[in-house]
Amino acid sequence: MSVHLHSQIPQSALMLTAAAIPIAGWALHVRALHRRLSGDSLSGALRRPEFERRARRIIRRHHGEVLLCVVDLDYLKRINDNWGHEAGDAAVAATGARLVRWAGDGAVGRFGGDEMAAITWVPAASDPTVVARAQRQKLTELKRMLSEPVDTPTGPMPVGVSVGGASALHLGVSDLPRLMRGADVAMYRTKHQPFPGWAEQNDLRARQVNGRRKGRPGTALAVESQPA
Template sequence: MASTLRPLSPLGQRTLLLTTAAVPLTGWTVHAVVLHRRLASCRRDPLTGLLRRDAYTARAHRILRRQGDDTAVVLIDADHFKAVNDRFGHLGGDTVLAAFGARITAWAGPHASAGRLGGDEFAVVLPLTAARRHQRLEQLVRMLRTPVRLDDGRTVEVSASVGVATPDTMGTRDLSALQRAADAAMYEGKHTGRARFATLAHAATPSVNGRRAGRPGTHQWGRAA
């Protein structure tokens, strides 16, 4: 018996139309999600999950403009990192860096700009009132002193030096100037086991490309802001 085609009801026509339209729409949605993920991956350091330099800098500028004096610029430098690489190998060193990235992210929170500037050096710009600064920075130092356990079961004793500069103390909201002062304070407080807050004297420290003159890697720092 010959089959006959039955015309679609108005409801069926609408369903077919919506289904047909959804096919390219779904394709564009998937494309947008993939593109977003690729862009996000380009903005973040794959080892630590922290922002790369350009993304960190752009977000840091926005925080400084929005928060003003209730902001802290924090520079972090892993202590004795070369010795970690020498003893545990680069895989062990990478595990330590990844752990530092996770700890800095957790400490900074979602409203901060946390970035890896290169090697074992990190920076955070975050909203932070004067009343909470010392408590929060002591917390960061404790977190970074927690030993890191490697996949093979060995434990790495770690620590980091921390320098802090704030707009109200330094009299500026310029990111480059604040990073220079924080870098100088961090060097002065190396291996002391506590965060060092920058003063106006640290702003006068000679620098190269935004870093203390003579510091290893100054030629790689580039424009901080």
């Protein structure tokens, strides 16, 4: 019976079926390679180009529901000096994991040693005030989550994280650069404070250097530019 069925299957179909297994394996390999190249293995966050691509897609889909935050891990150098680089890595890894959990179906990116960003959304309500209140609560929840001690082999390690948030609805903007600018300025304004920063309209007019807030590392020798 099996011989009879085999004789009825075209040779080309058999060849395609045989080739499907290595092709499927190659596709899985390519996807895994893409994840490694677009992601940061330590924090579990995306690298900046992939984060920005996904963030723009989320903004297009969710508009005023979007909440974007910028995060700085405070005193990372001090952690490395006093606790060792393994402890510093643990702080980065824990911060990344907490951001991923907070963002849910959103996206998390790592832009530098201690600088990360996350984008998520809060389901819209009929009253914009309700949306803004829910977004502020979610931002406060993030600050509390990120400030929890990190477990290390030598015991719980205290961490400090500065957080700034930008609401697309509150600011009336729907483009990633201005949301990033607002969140970054709000974060810097409340640096080392026990509460998160909340971006306001004035924050969108902050001076920037090569797309980064004036005062950021690496901008001292660059040419200043006014926001668009």
